[in-house]
Amino acid sequence: MTEPLASPARRTLLRGAAALPLLALPAVVRAAEPDLAELRNITGGAVPIGREERLKRIARAQALMKAAGIGAVLIEPGSSMLYFTGVRWHLSERLTAAILPVEGEPCVVTPFFEEPSVRQTLGVPAEVRVWQEDEDPIAVVAGFLKDRKLAGGTIAIEERVRFFASDGLARALPDAKIAPANAVVRGCRMIKTAPEIALMQIATDVTIAAYRWVHPRVEKGMRSKQISELMDAATIRLGGEPEFSGVLVGEAAAYPHGSNALQIVADGEIVLMDCGCTVQGYQSDVSRTFVFGSASAEQRRVWDHVRSGQATAFAAAKIGTPAGAVDDAVRALYEKLGYGPRYKLPGLSHRTGHGIGLDGHEPVNLVHGETTLLGAGMCFSDEPGLYLPGKFGVRLEDCFHMTEAGPKWFSVPPLSIDRPFR
Numbered sequence: 001m002t003e004p005l006a007s008p009a010r011r012t013l014l015r016g017a018a019a020l021p022l023l024a025l026p027a028v029v030r031a032a033e034p035d036l037a038e039l040r041n042i043t044g045g046a047v048p049i050g051r052e053e054r055l056k057r058i059a060r061a062q063a064l065m066k067a068a069g070i071g072a073v074l075i076e077p078g079s080s081m082l083y084f085t086g087v088r089w090h091l092s093e094r095l096t097a098a099i100l101p102v103e104g105e106p107c108v109v110t111p112f113f114e115e116p117s118v119r120q121t122l123g124v125p126a127e128v129r130v131w132q133e134d135e136d137p138i139a140v141v142a143g144f145l146k147d148r149k150l151a152g153g154t155i156a157i158e159e160r161v162r163f164f165a166s167d168g169l170a171r172a173l174p175d176a177k178i179a180p181a182n183a184v185v186r187g188c189r190m191i192k193t194a195p196e197i198a199l200m201q202i203a204t205d206v207t208i209a210a211y212r213w214v215h216p217r218v219e220k221g222m223r224s225k226q227i228s229e230l231m232d233a234a235t236i237r238l239g240g241e242p243e244f245s246g247v248l249v250g251e252a253a254a255y256p257h258g259s260n261a262l263q264i265v266a267d268g269e270i271v272l273m274d275c276g277c278t279v280q281g282y283q284s285d286v287s288r289t290f291v292f293g294s295a296s297a298e299q300r301r302v303w304d305h306v307r308s309g310q311a312t313a314f315a316a317a318k319i320g321t322p323a324g325a326v327d328d329a330v331r332a333l334y335e336k337l338g339y340g341p342r343y344k345l346p347g348l349s350h351r352t353g354h355g356i357g358l359d360g361h362e363p364v365n366l367v368h369g370e371t372t373l374l375g376a377g378m379c380f381s382d383e384p385g386l387y388l389p390g391k392f393g394v395r396l397e398d399c400f401h402m403t404e405a406g407p408k409w410f411s412v413p414p415l416s417i418d419r420p421f422r
């Protein structure tokens with residue numbers, strides 16, 4: 001077992017470490033205030049999602065509801081509420097919910113004192129019903145459904161709605177059938193429209209521009225956190241909102257979501273960066289791997305294999321192909337190269353890619369067994385990394401969207417380990 005942080009043995013160890021000569025400790029570069037003067041905001045052309053676009057989404061949802069025999073969909077705050085109504089809200093113990101009926105305008109249920117704030121971002125015509133602190137919000141939701149004569153039909157629950165809300169509704173409406181809303185919500189959100197794709201393109205452009213600025217400023221002795229801070233600063237200057245900026249150095253890159261060990265840039269070490277931002281709520285997700293100094297033969301070989309894996313996934317992404325077949329194609333290549341088999345290490349231990357849009361990870365995934373057919377408007381990451389525990393890992397990640405003619409990159413993959421940014 002590990003020792004508690006305050007154990008006598010640990011205190012002795014820390015005192016001993018403090019007494020070591022400074023030369024025995026890794027040299028760490030003190031980060032200077034970055035000079036961002038050369039960067040400019042490149043998001044000026046971003047067009048927010050407007051009322052007409054959201055009305056089309058609601059109409060599409062209602063068509064899917066009619067086809068599935070669903071009377072209404074219940075949604076709590078988050079990306080789906082934003083998607084359909086424009087309302088930017090937060091989860092709390094006080095219920096705020098949107099109800100999409102199969103016909104007519106939606107309804108937003110919220111606490112009485114929150115109504116003015118909710119209306120600030122409400123982007124479609126909708127009824128707003130409020131509840132007081134001593135009232136049951138589920139009763140208000142049920143009241144709307146009764147008024148619309150939907151209380152005895154199928155009420156679909158968006159997958160992120162909390163149990164207390166769905167269970168409470170089932171108790172309030174015993175004649176209703178409670179069902180999942182995936183067929184409706186995913187049926188809309190998986191297919192991105194031109195305005196959505198345009199925002200995702202701008203977000204990706206911001207991330208790539210930030211990468212290009214950060215890369216030559218990575219120095220020997222930097223901590224991974226210092227590189228992340230540079231990336232965030234550049235992203236903000238370029239007009240994006242930083243979403244994540246992961247940096248893994250050396251052996252830590254062998255673990256897809258990193259390590260809590262101290263990571264310091266050194267000669268010959270892999271630097272794996274996984275970064276993304278949002279523009280008008282829509283996300284980018286781009287990973288790059290390079291070597292500080294000169295790459296070894298093994299690092300070059302693995303990097304080239306990952307580049308081939310990315311290209312294989314892209315080539316396999318065809319309209320009408322099951323999403324799982326893209327993952328299968330990459331795994332078949334990697335097994336021929338001696339990795340795996342399947343999800344075993346060393347090799348590709350995670351799915352080839354995930355959906356992306358308002359959320360960084362959205363359904364569906366490029367993973368073995370996924371039968372959803374690829375269609376125009378679907379957006380995915382392409383990130384078939386290779387991980388060698390005890391050594392290093394390599395991940396290259398670029399996102400693409402499906403068109404009738406096939407996949408199209410949001411960002412173009414790099415050509416070589418020596419040129420990680422185009």
